[in-house]
Amino acid sequence: MISFQAHRGVQCEKPENTMEAVIAAIEQGYDVIEVDVDVTKDMQFVLLHDHFINRTGRHQDGSEIEEQIAISDITYEEALQYDYGMFFSEEFKGTKIPLLEDVLKVVKAHGLELKIDNKYQRYNKEQRLTFYQLLKPYEDMACLTCFDVAGIEEALEYLPNMSFHYDGLVTEEILEELSKKISKDRLTIWFPYQNASTTWVQVPFVDKASAQLTKQYGKLGVWILSEEAELKDAEELGADIIETVGTLKPKRK
Numbered sequence: 001m002i003s004f005q006a007h008r009g010v011q012c013e014k015p016e017n018t019m020e021a022v023i024a025a026i027e028q029g030y031d032v033i034e035v036d037v038d039v040t041k042d043m044q045f046v047l048l049h050d051h052f053i054n055r056t057g058r059h060q061d062g063s064e065i066e067e068q069i070a071i072s073d074i075t076y077e078e079a080l081q082y083d084y085g086m087f088f089s090e091e092f093k094g095t096k097i098p099l100l101e102d103v104l105k106v107v108k109a110h111g112l113e114l115k116i117d118n119k120y121q122r123y124n125k126e127q128r129l130t131f132y133q134l135l136k137p138y139e140d141m142a143c144l145t146c147f148d149v150a151g152i153e154e155a156l157e158y159l160p161n162m163s164f165h166y167d168g169l170v171t172e173e174i175l176e177e178l179s180k181k182i183s184k185d186r187l188t189i190w191f192p193y194q195n196a197s198t199t200w201v202q203v204p205f206v207d208k209a210s211a212q213l214t215k216q217y218g219k220l221g222v223w224i225l226s227e228e229a230e231l232k233d234a235e236e237l238g239a240d241i242i243e244t245v246g247t248l249k250p251k252r253k
Contacts, residue, residue, distance in 0.1 A: 001251065002234070003241040005032040005115065007224055008049065010246035015088040016056065017047035019098045022106060029250040032113040032143075034243060037100050037120055039127050044076035045100040045134060049119075053097075057082040062093070104138045114138075115165060118145040132158035145190075149177045156181060165190060165221065169203050170210060175217040187218035188241060193234065197224045197245075211237040 009021020010028060017035055025033045036049040050056070051072070054065050060083055071079065076099070085092025100116075107114040120131055132155065135142050139161045146152045147168040155162065164182055167190040168174070178187060191206035191214070192198040204210065206222050214220050215238055222234040223243035234242050242248070 002231075002239060003031040004029075004248065004250040005034050005221070005223075005241055005243040006030040007034050007243050007245045008036065009033060012246040015085045015092050015095055017049055017098075018084055018092075018095050019103065019106070020085070020092060020095060022098075022103055024246070026107070026110045026112060028246075030112070031250065032115050032241065033107060034115040034117060034145075035100075035103065036117045037131075038071045039123060039131070040071055040076045040079060041073055042075040043127065043130055045131060046071065046076065046079065046097050047100060047103060048097065053079065053082060053084075056084050056087045057097075058086045059083070062086045062090070101134060104135075104142060108138060108141050112141070113163075114142050116142065116144050118147045118151070118167065120144070121146060121148075121151045128154075129158070135159060135162070143188075149174065149181065152178065152181055163187070166218075167203075170214065172213060175213065179217050184218050188221045189214045189218050190221040190223055190243075193222050193225055193230055195224075195226070195230060197226065206234075206237060206239075208237060211239070 006025035008016035010024035011021055014021035014024050022033055035047050037045050038048040039045050048071055051070055053069050053071055057065055079097050084097050085095025104114060139159050143163040143165055144155055145165040145167055152164050163186040165188045192201045194205040211220055219240035220238055221241045222239045225231055225242050225244050226247045231248055
């Protein structure tokens with residue numbers, strides 16, 4: 001049966017990359033929860049898609065933050081002074097930016113996988129090493145996304161038992177390289193599905209030929225889907241897992 005991955009949690013119903021969005025994904029029966037992780041000035045790893053807090057962060061009264069603030073320029077305690085729910089809805093007033101480790105604990109307790117997007121590859125060396133150390137106790141349920149072979153190769157040095165997701169350019173040569181680094185059962189290769197959510201991507205969209213080639217080397221992932229017709233297309237292509245913002249619900253809970 002095809003697996004369902006919640007993009008930034010159930011972001012169509014809850015504020016993205018928050019504990020609320022993660023818990024919604026758990027309650028609704030998703031198999032994998034995808035999140036974005038960034039790092040504060042005092043080396044605390046938090047869930048945040050943008051490097052700046054302004055799009056999803058608000059002052060406590062709900063007003064927008066006028067000055068541009070990078071998460072790397074403030075401490076975790078300073079980040080907690082802002083609200084990360086009101087950008088989505090007044091209903092979520094009081095939502096705090098979550099620590100990655102707290103999210104890992106919750107997801108592990110429910111027996112699910114947490115997939116971390118590839119922005120960590122842009123950390124500096126010290127940040128990456130601290131990040132890998134944090135993930136070590138969760139190697140069995142956390143997985144990393146990489147946009148190149150080198151990223152997987154480095155992470156494997158510190159997390160040799162982790163599963164990986166690849167979302168860069170796919171060629172047979174690259175797939176051969178990946179197969180030398182990691183076994184087929186621990187590798188998922190992602191392709192975008194051509195729709196309104198993926199107009200910005202710069203890699204080829206999934207098609208029958210690329211799907212057939214990919215499945216020789218690992219699991220096939222297709223993102224981002226929002227409609228049943230798109231899900232049907234992905235199933236016909238042999239997708240093992242699909243990513244959705246929450247508009248498509250798992251068939252089981």
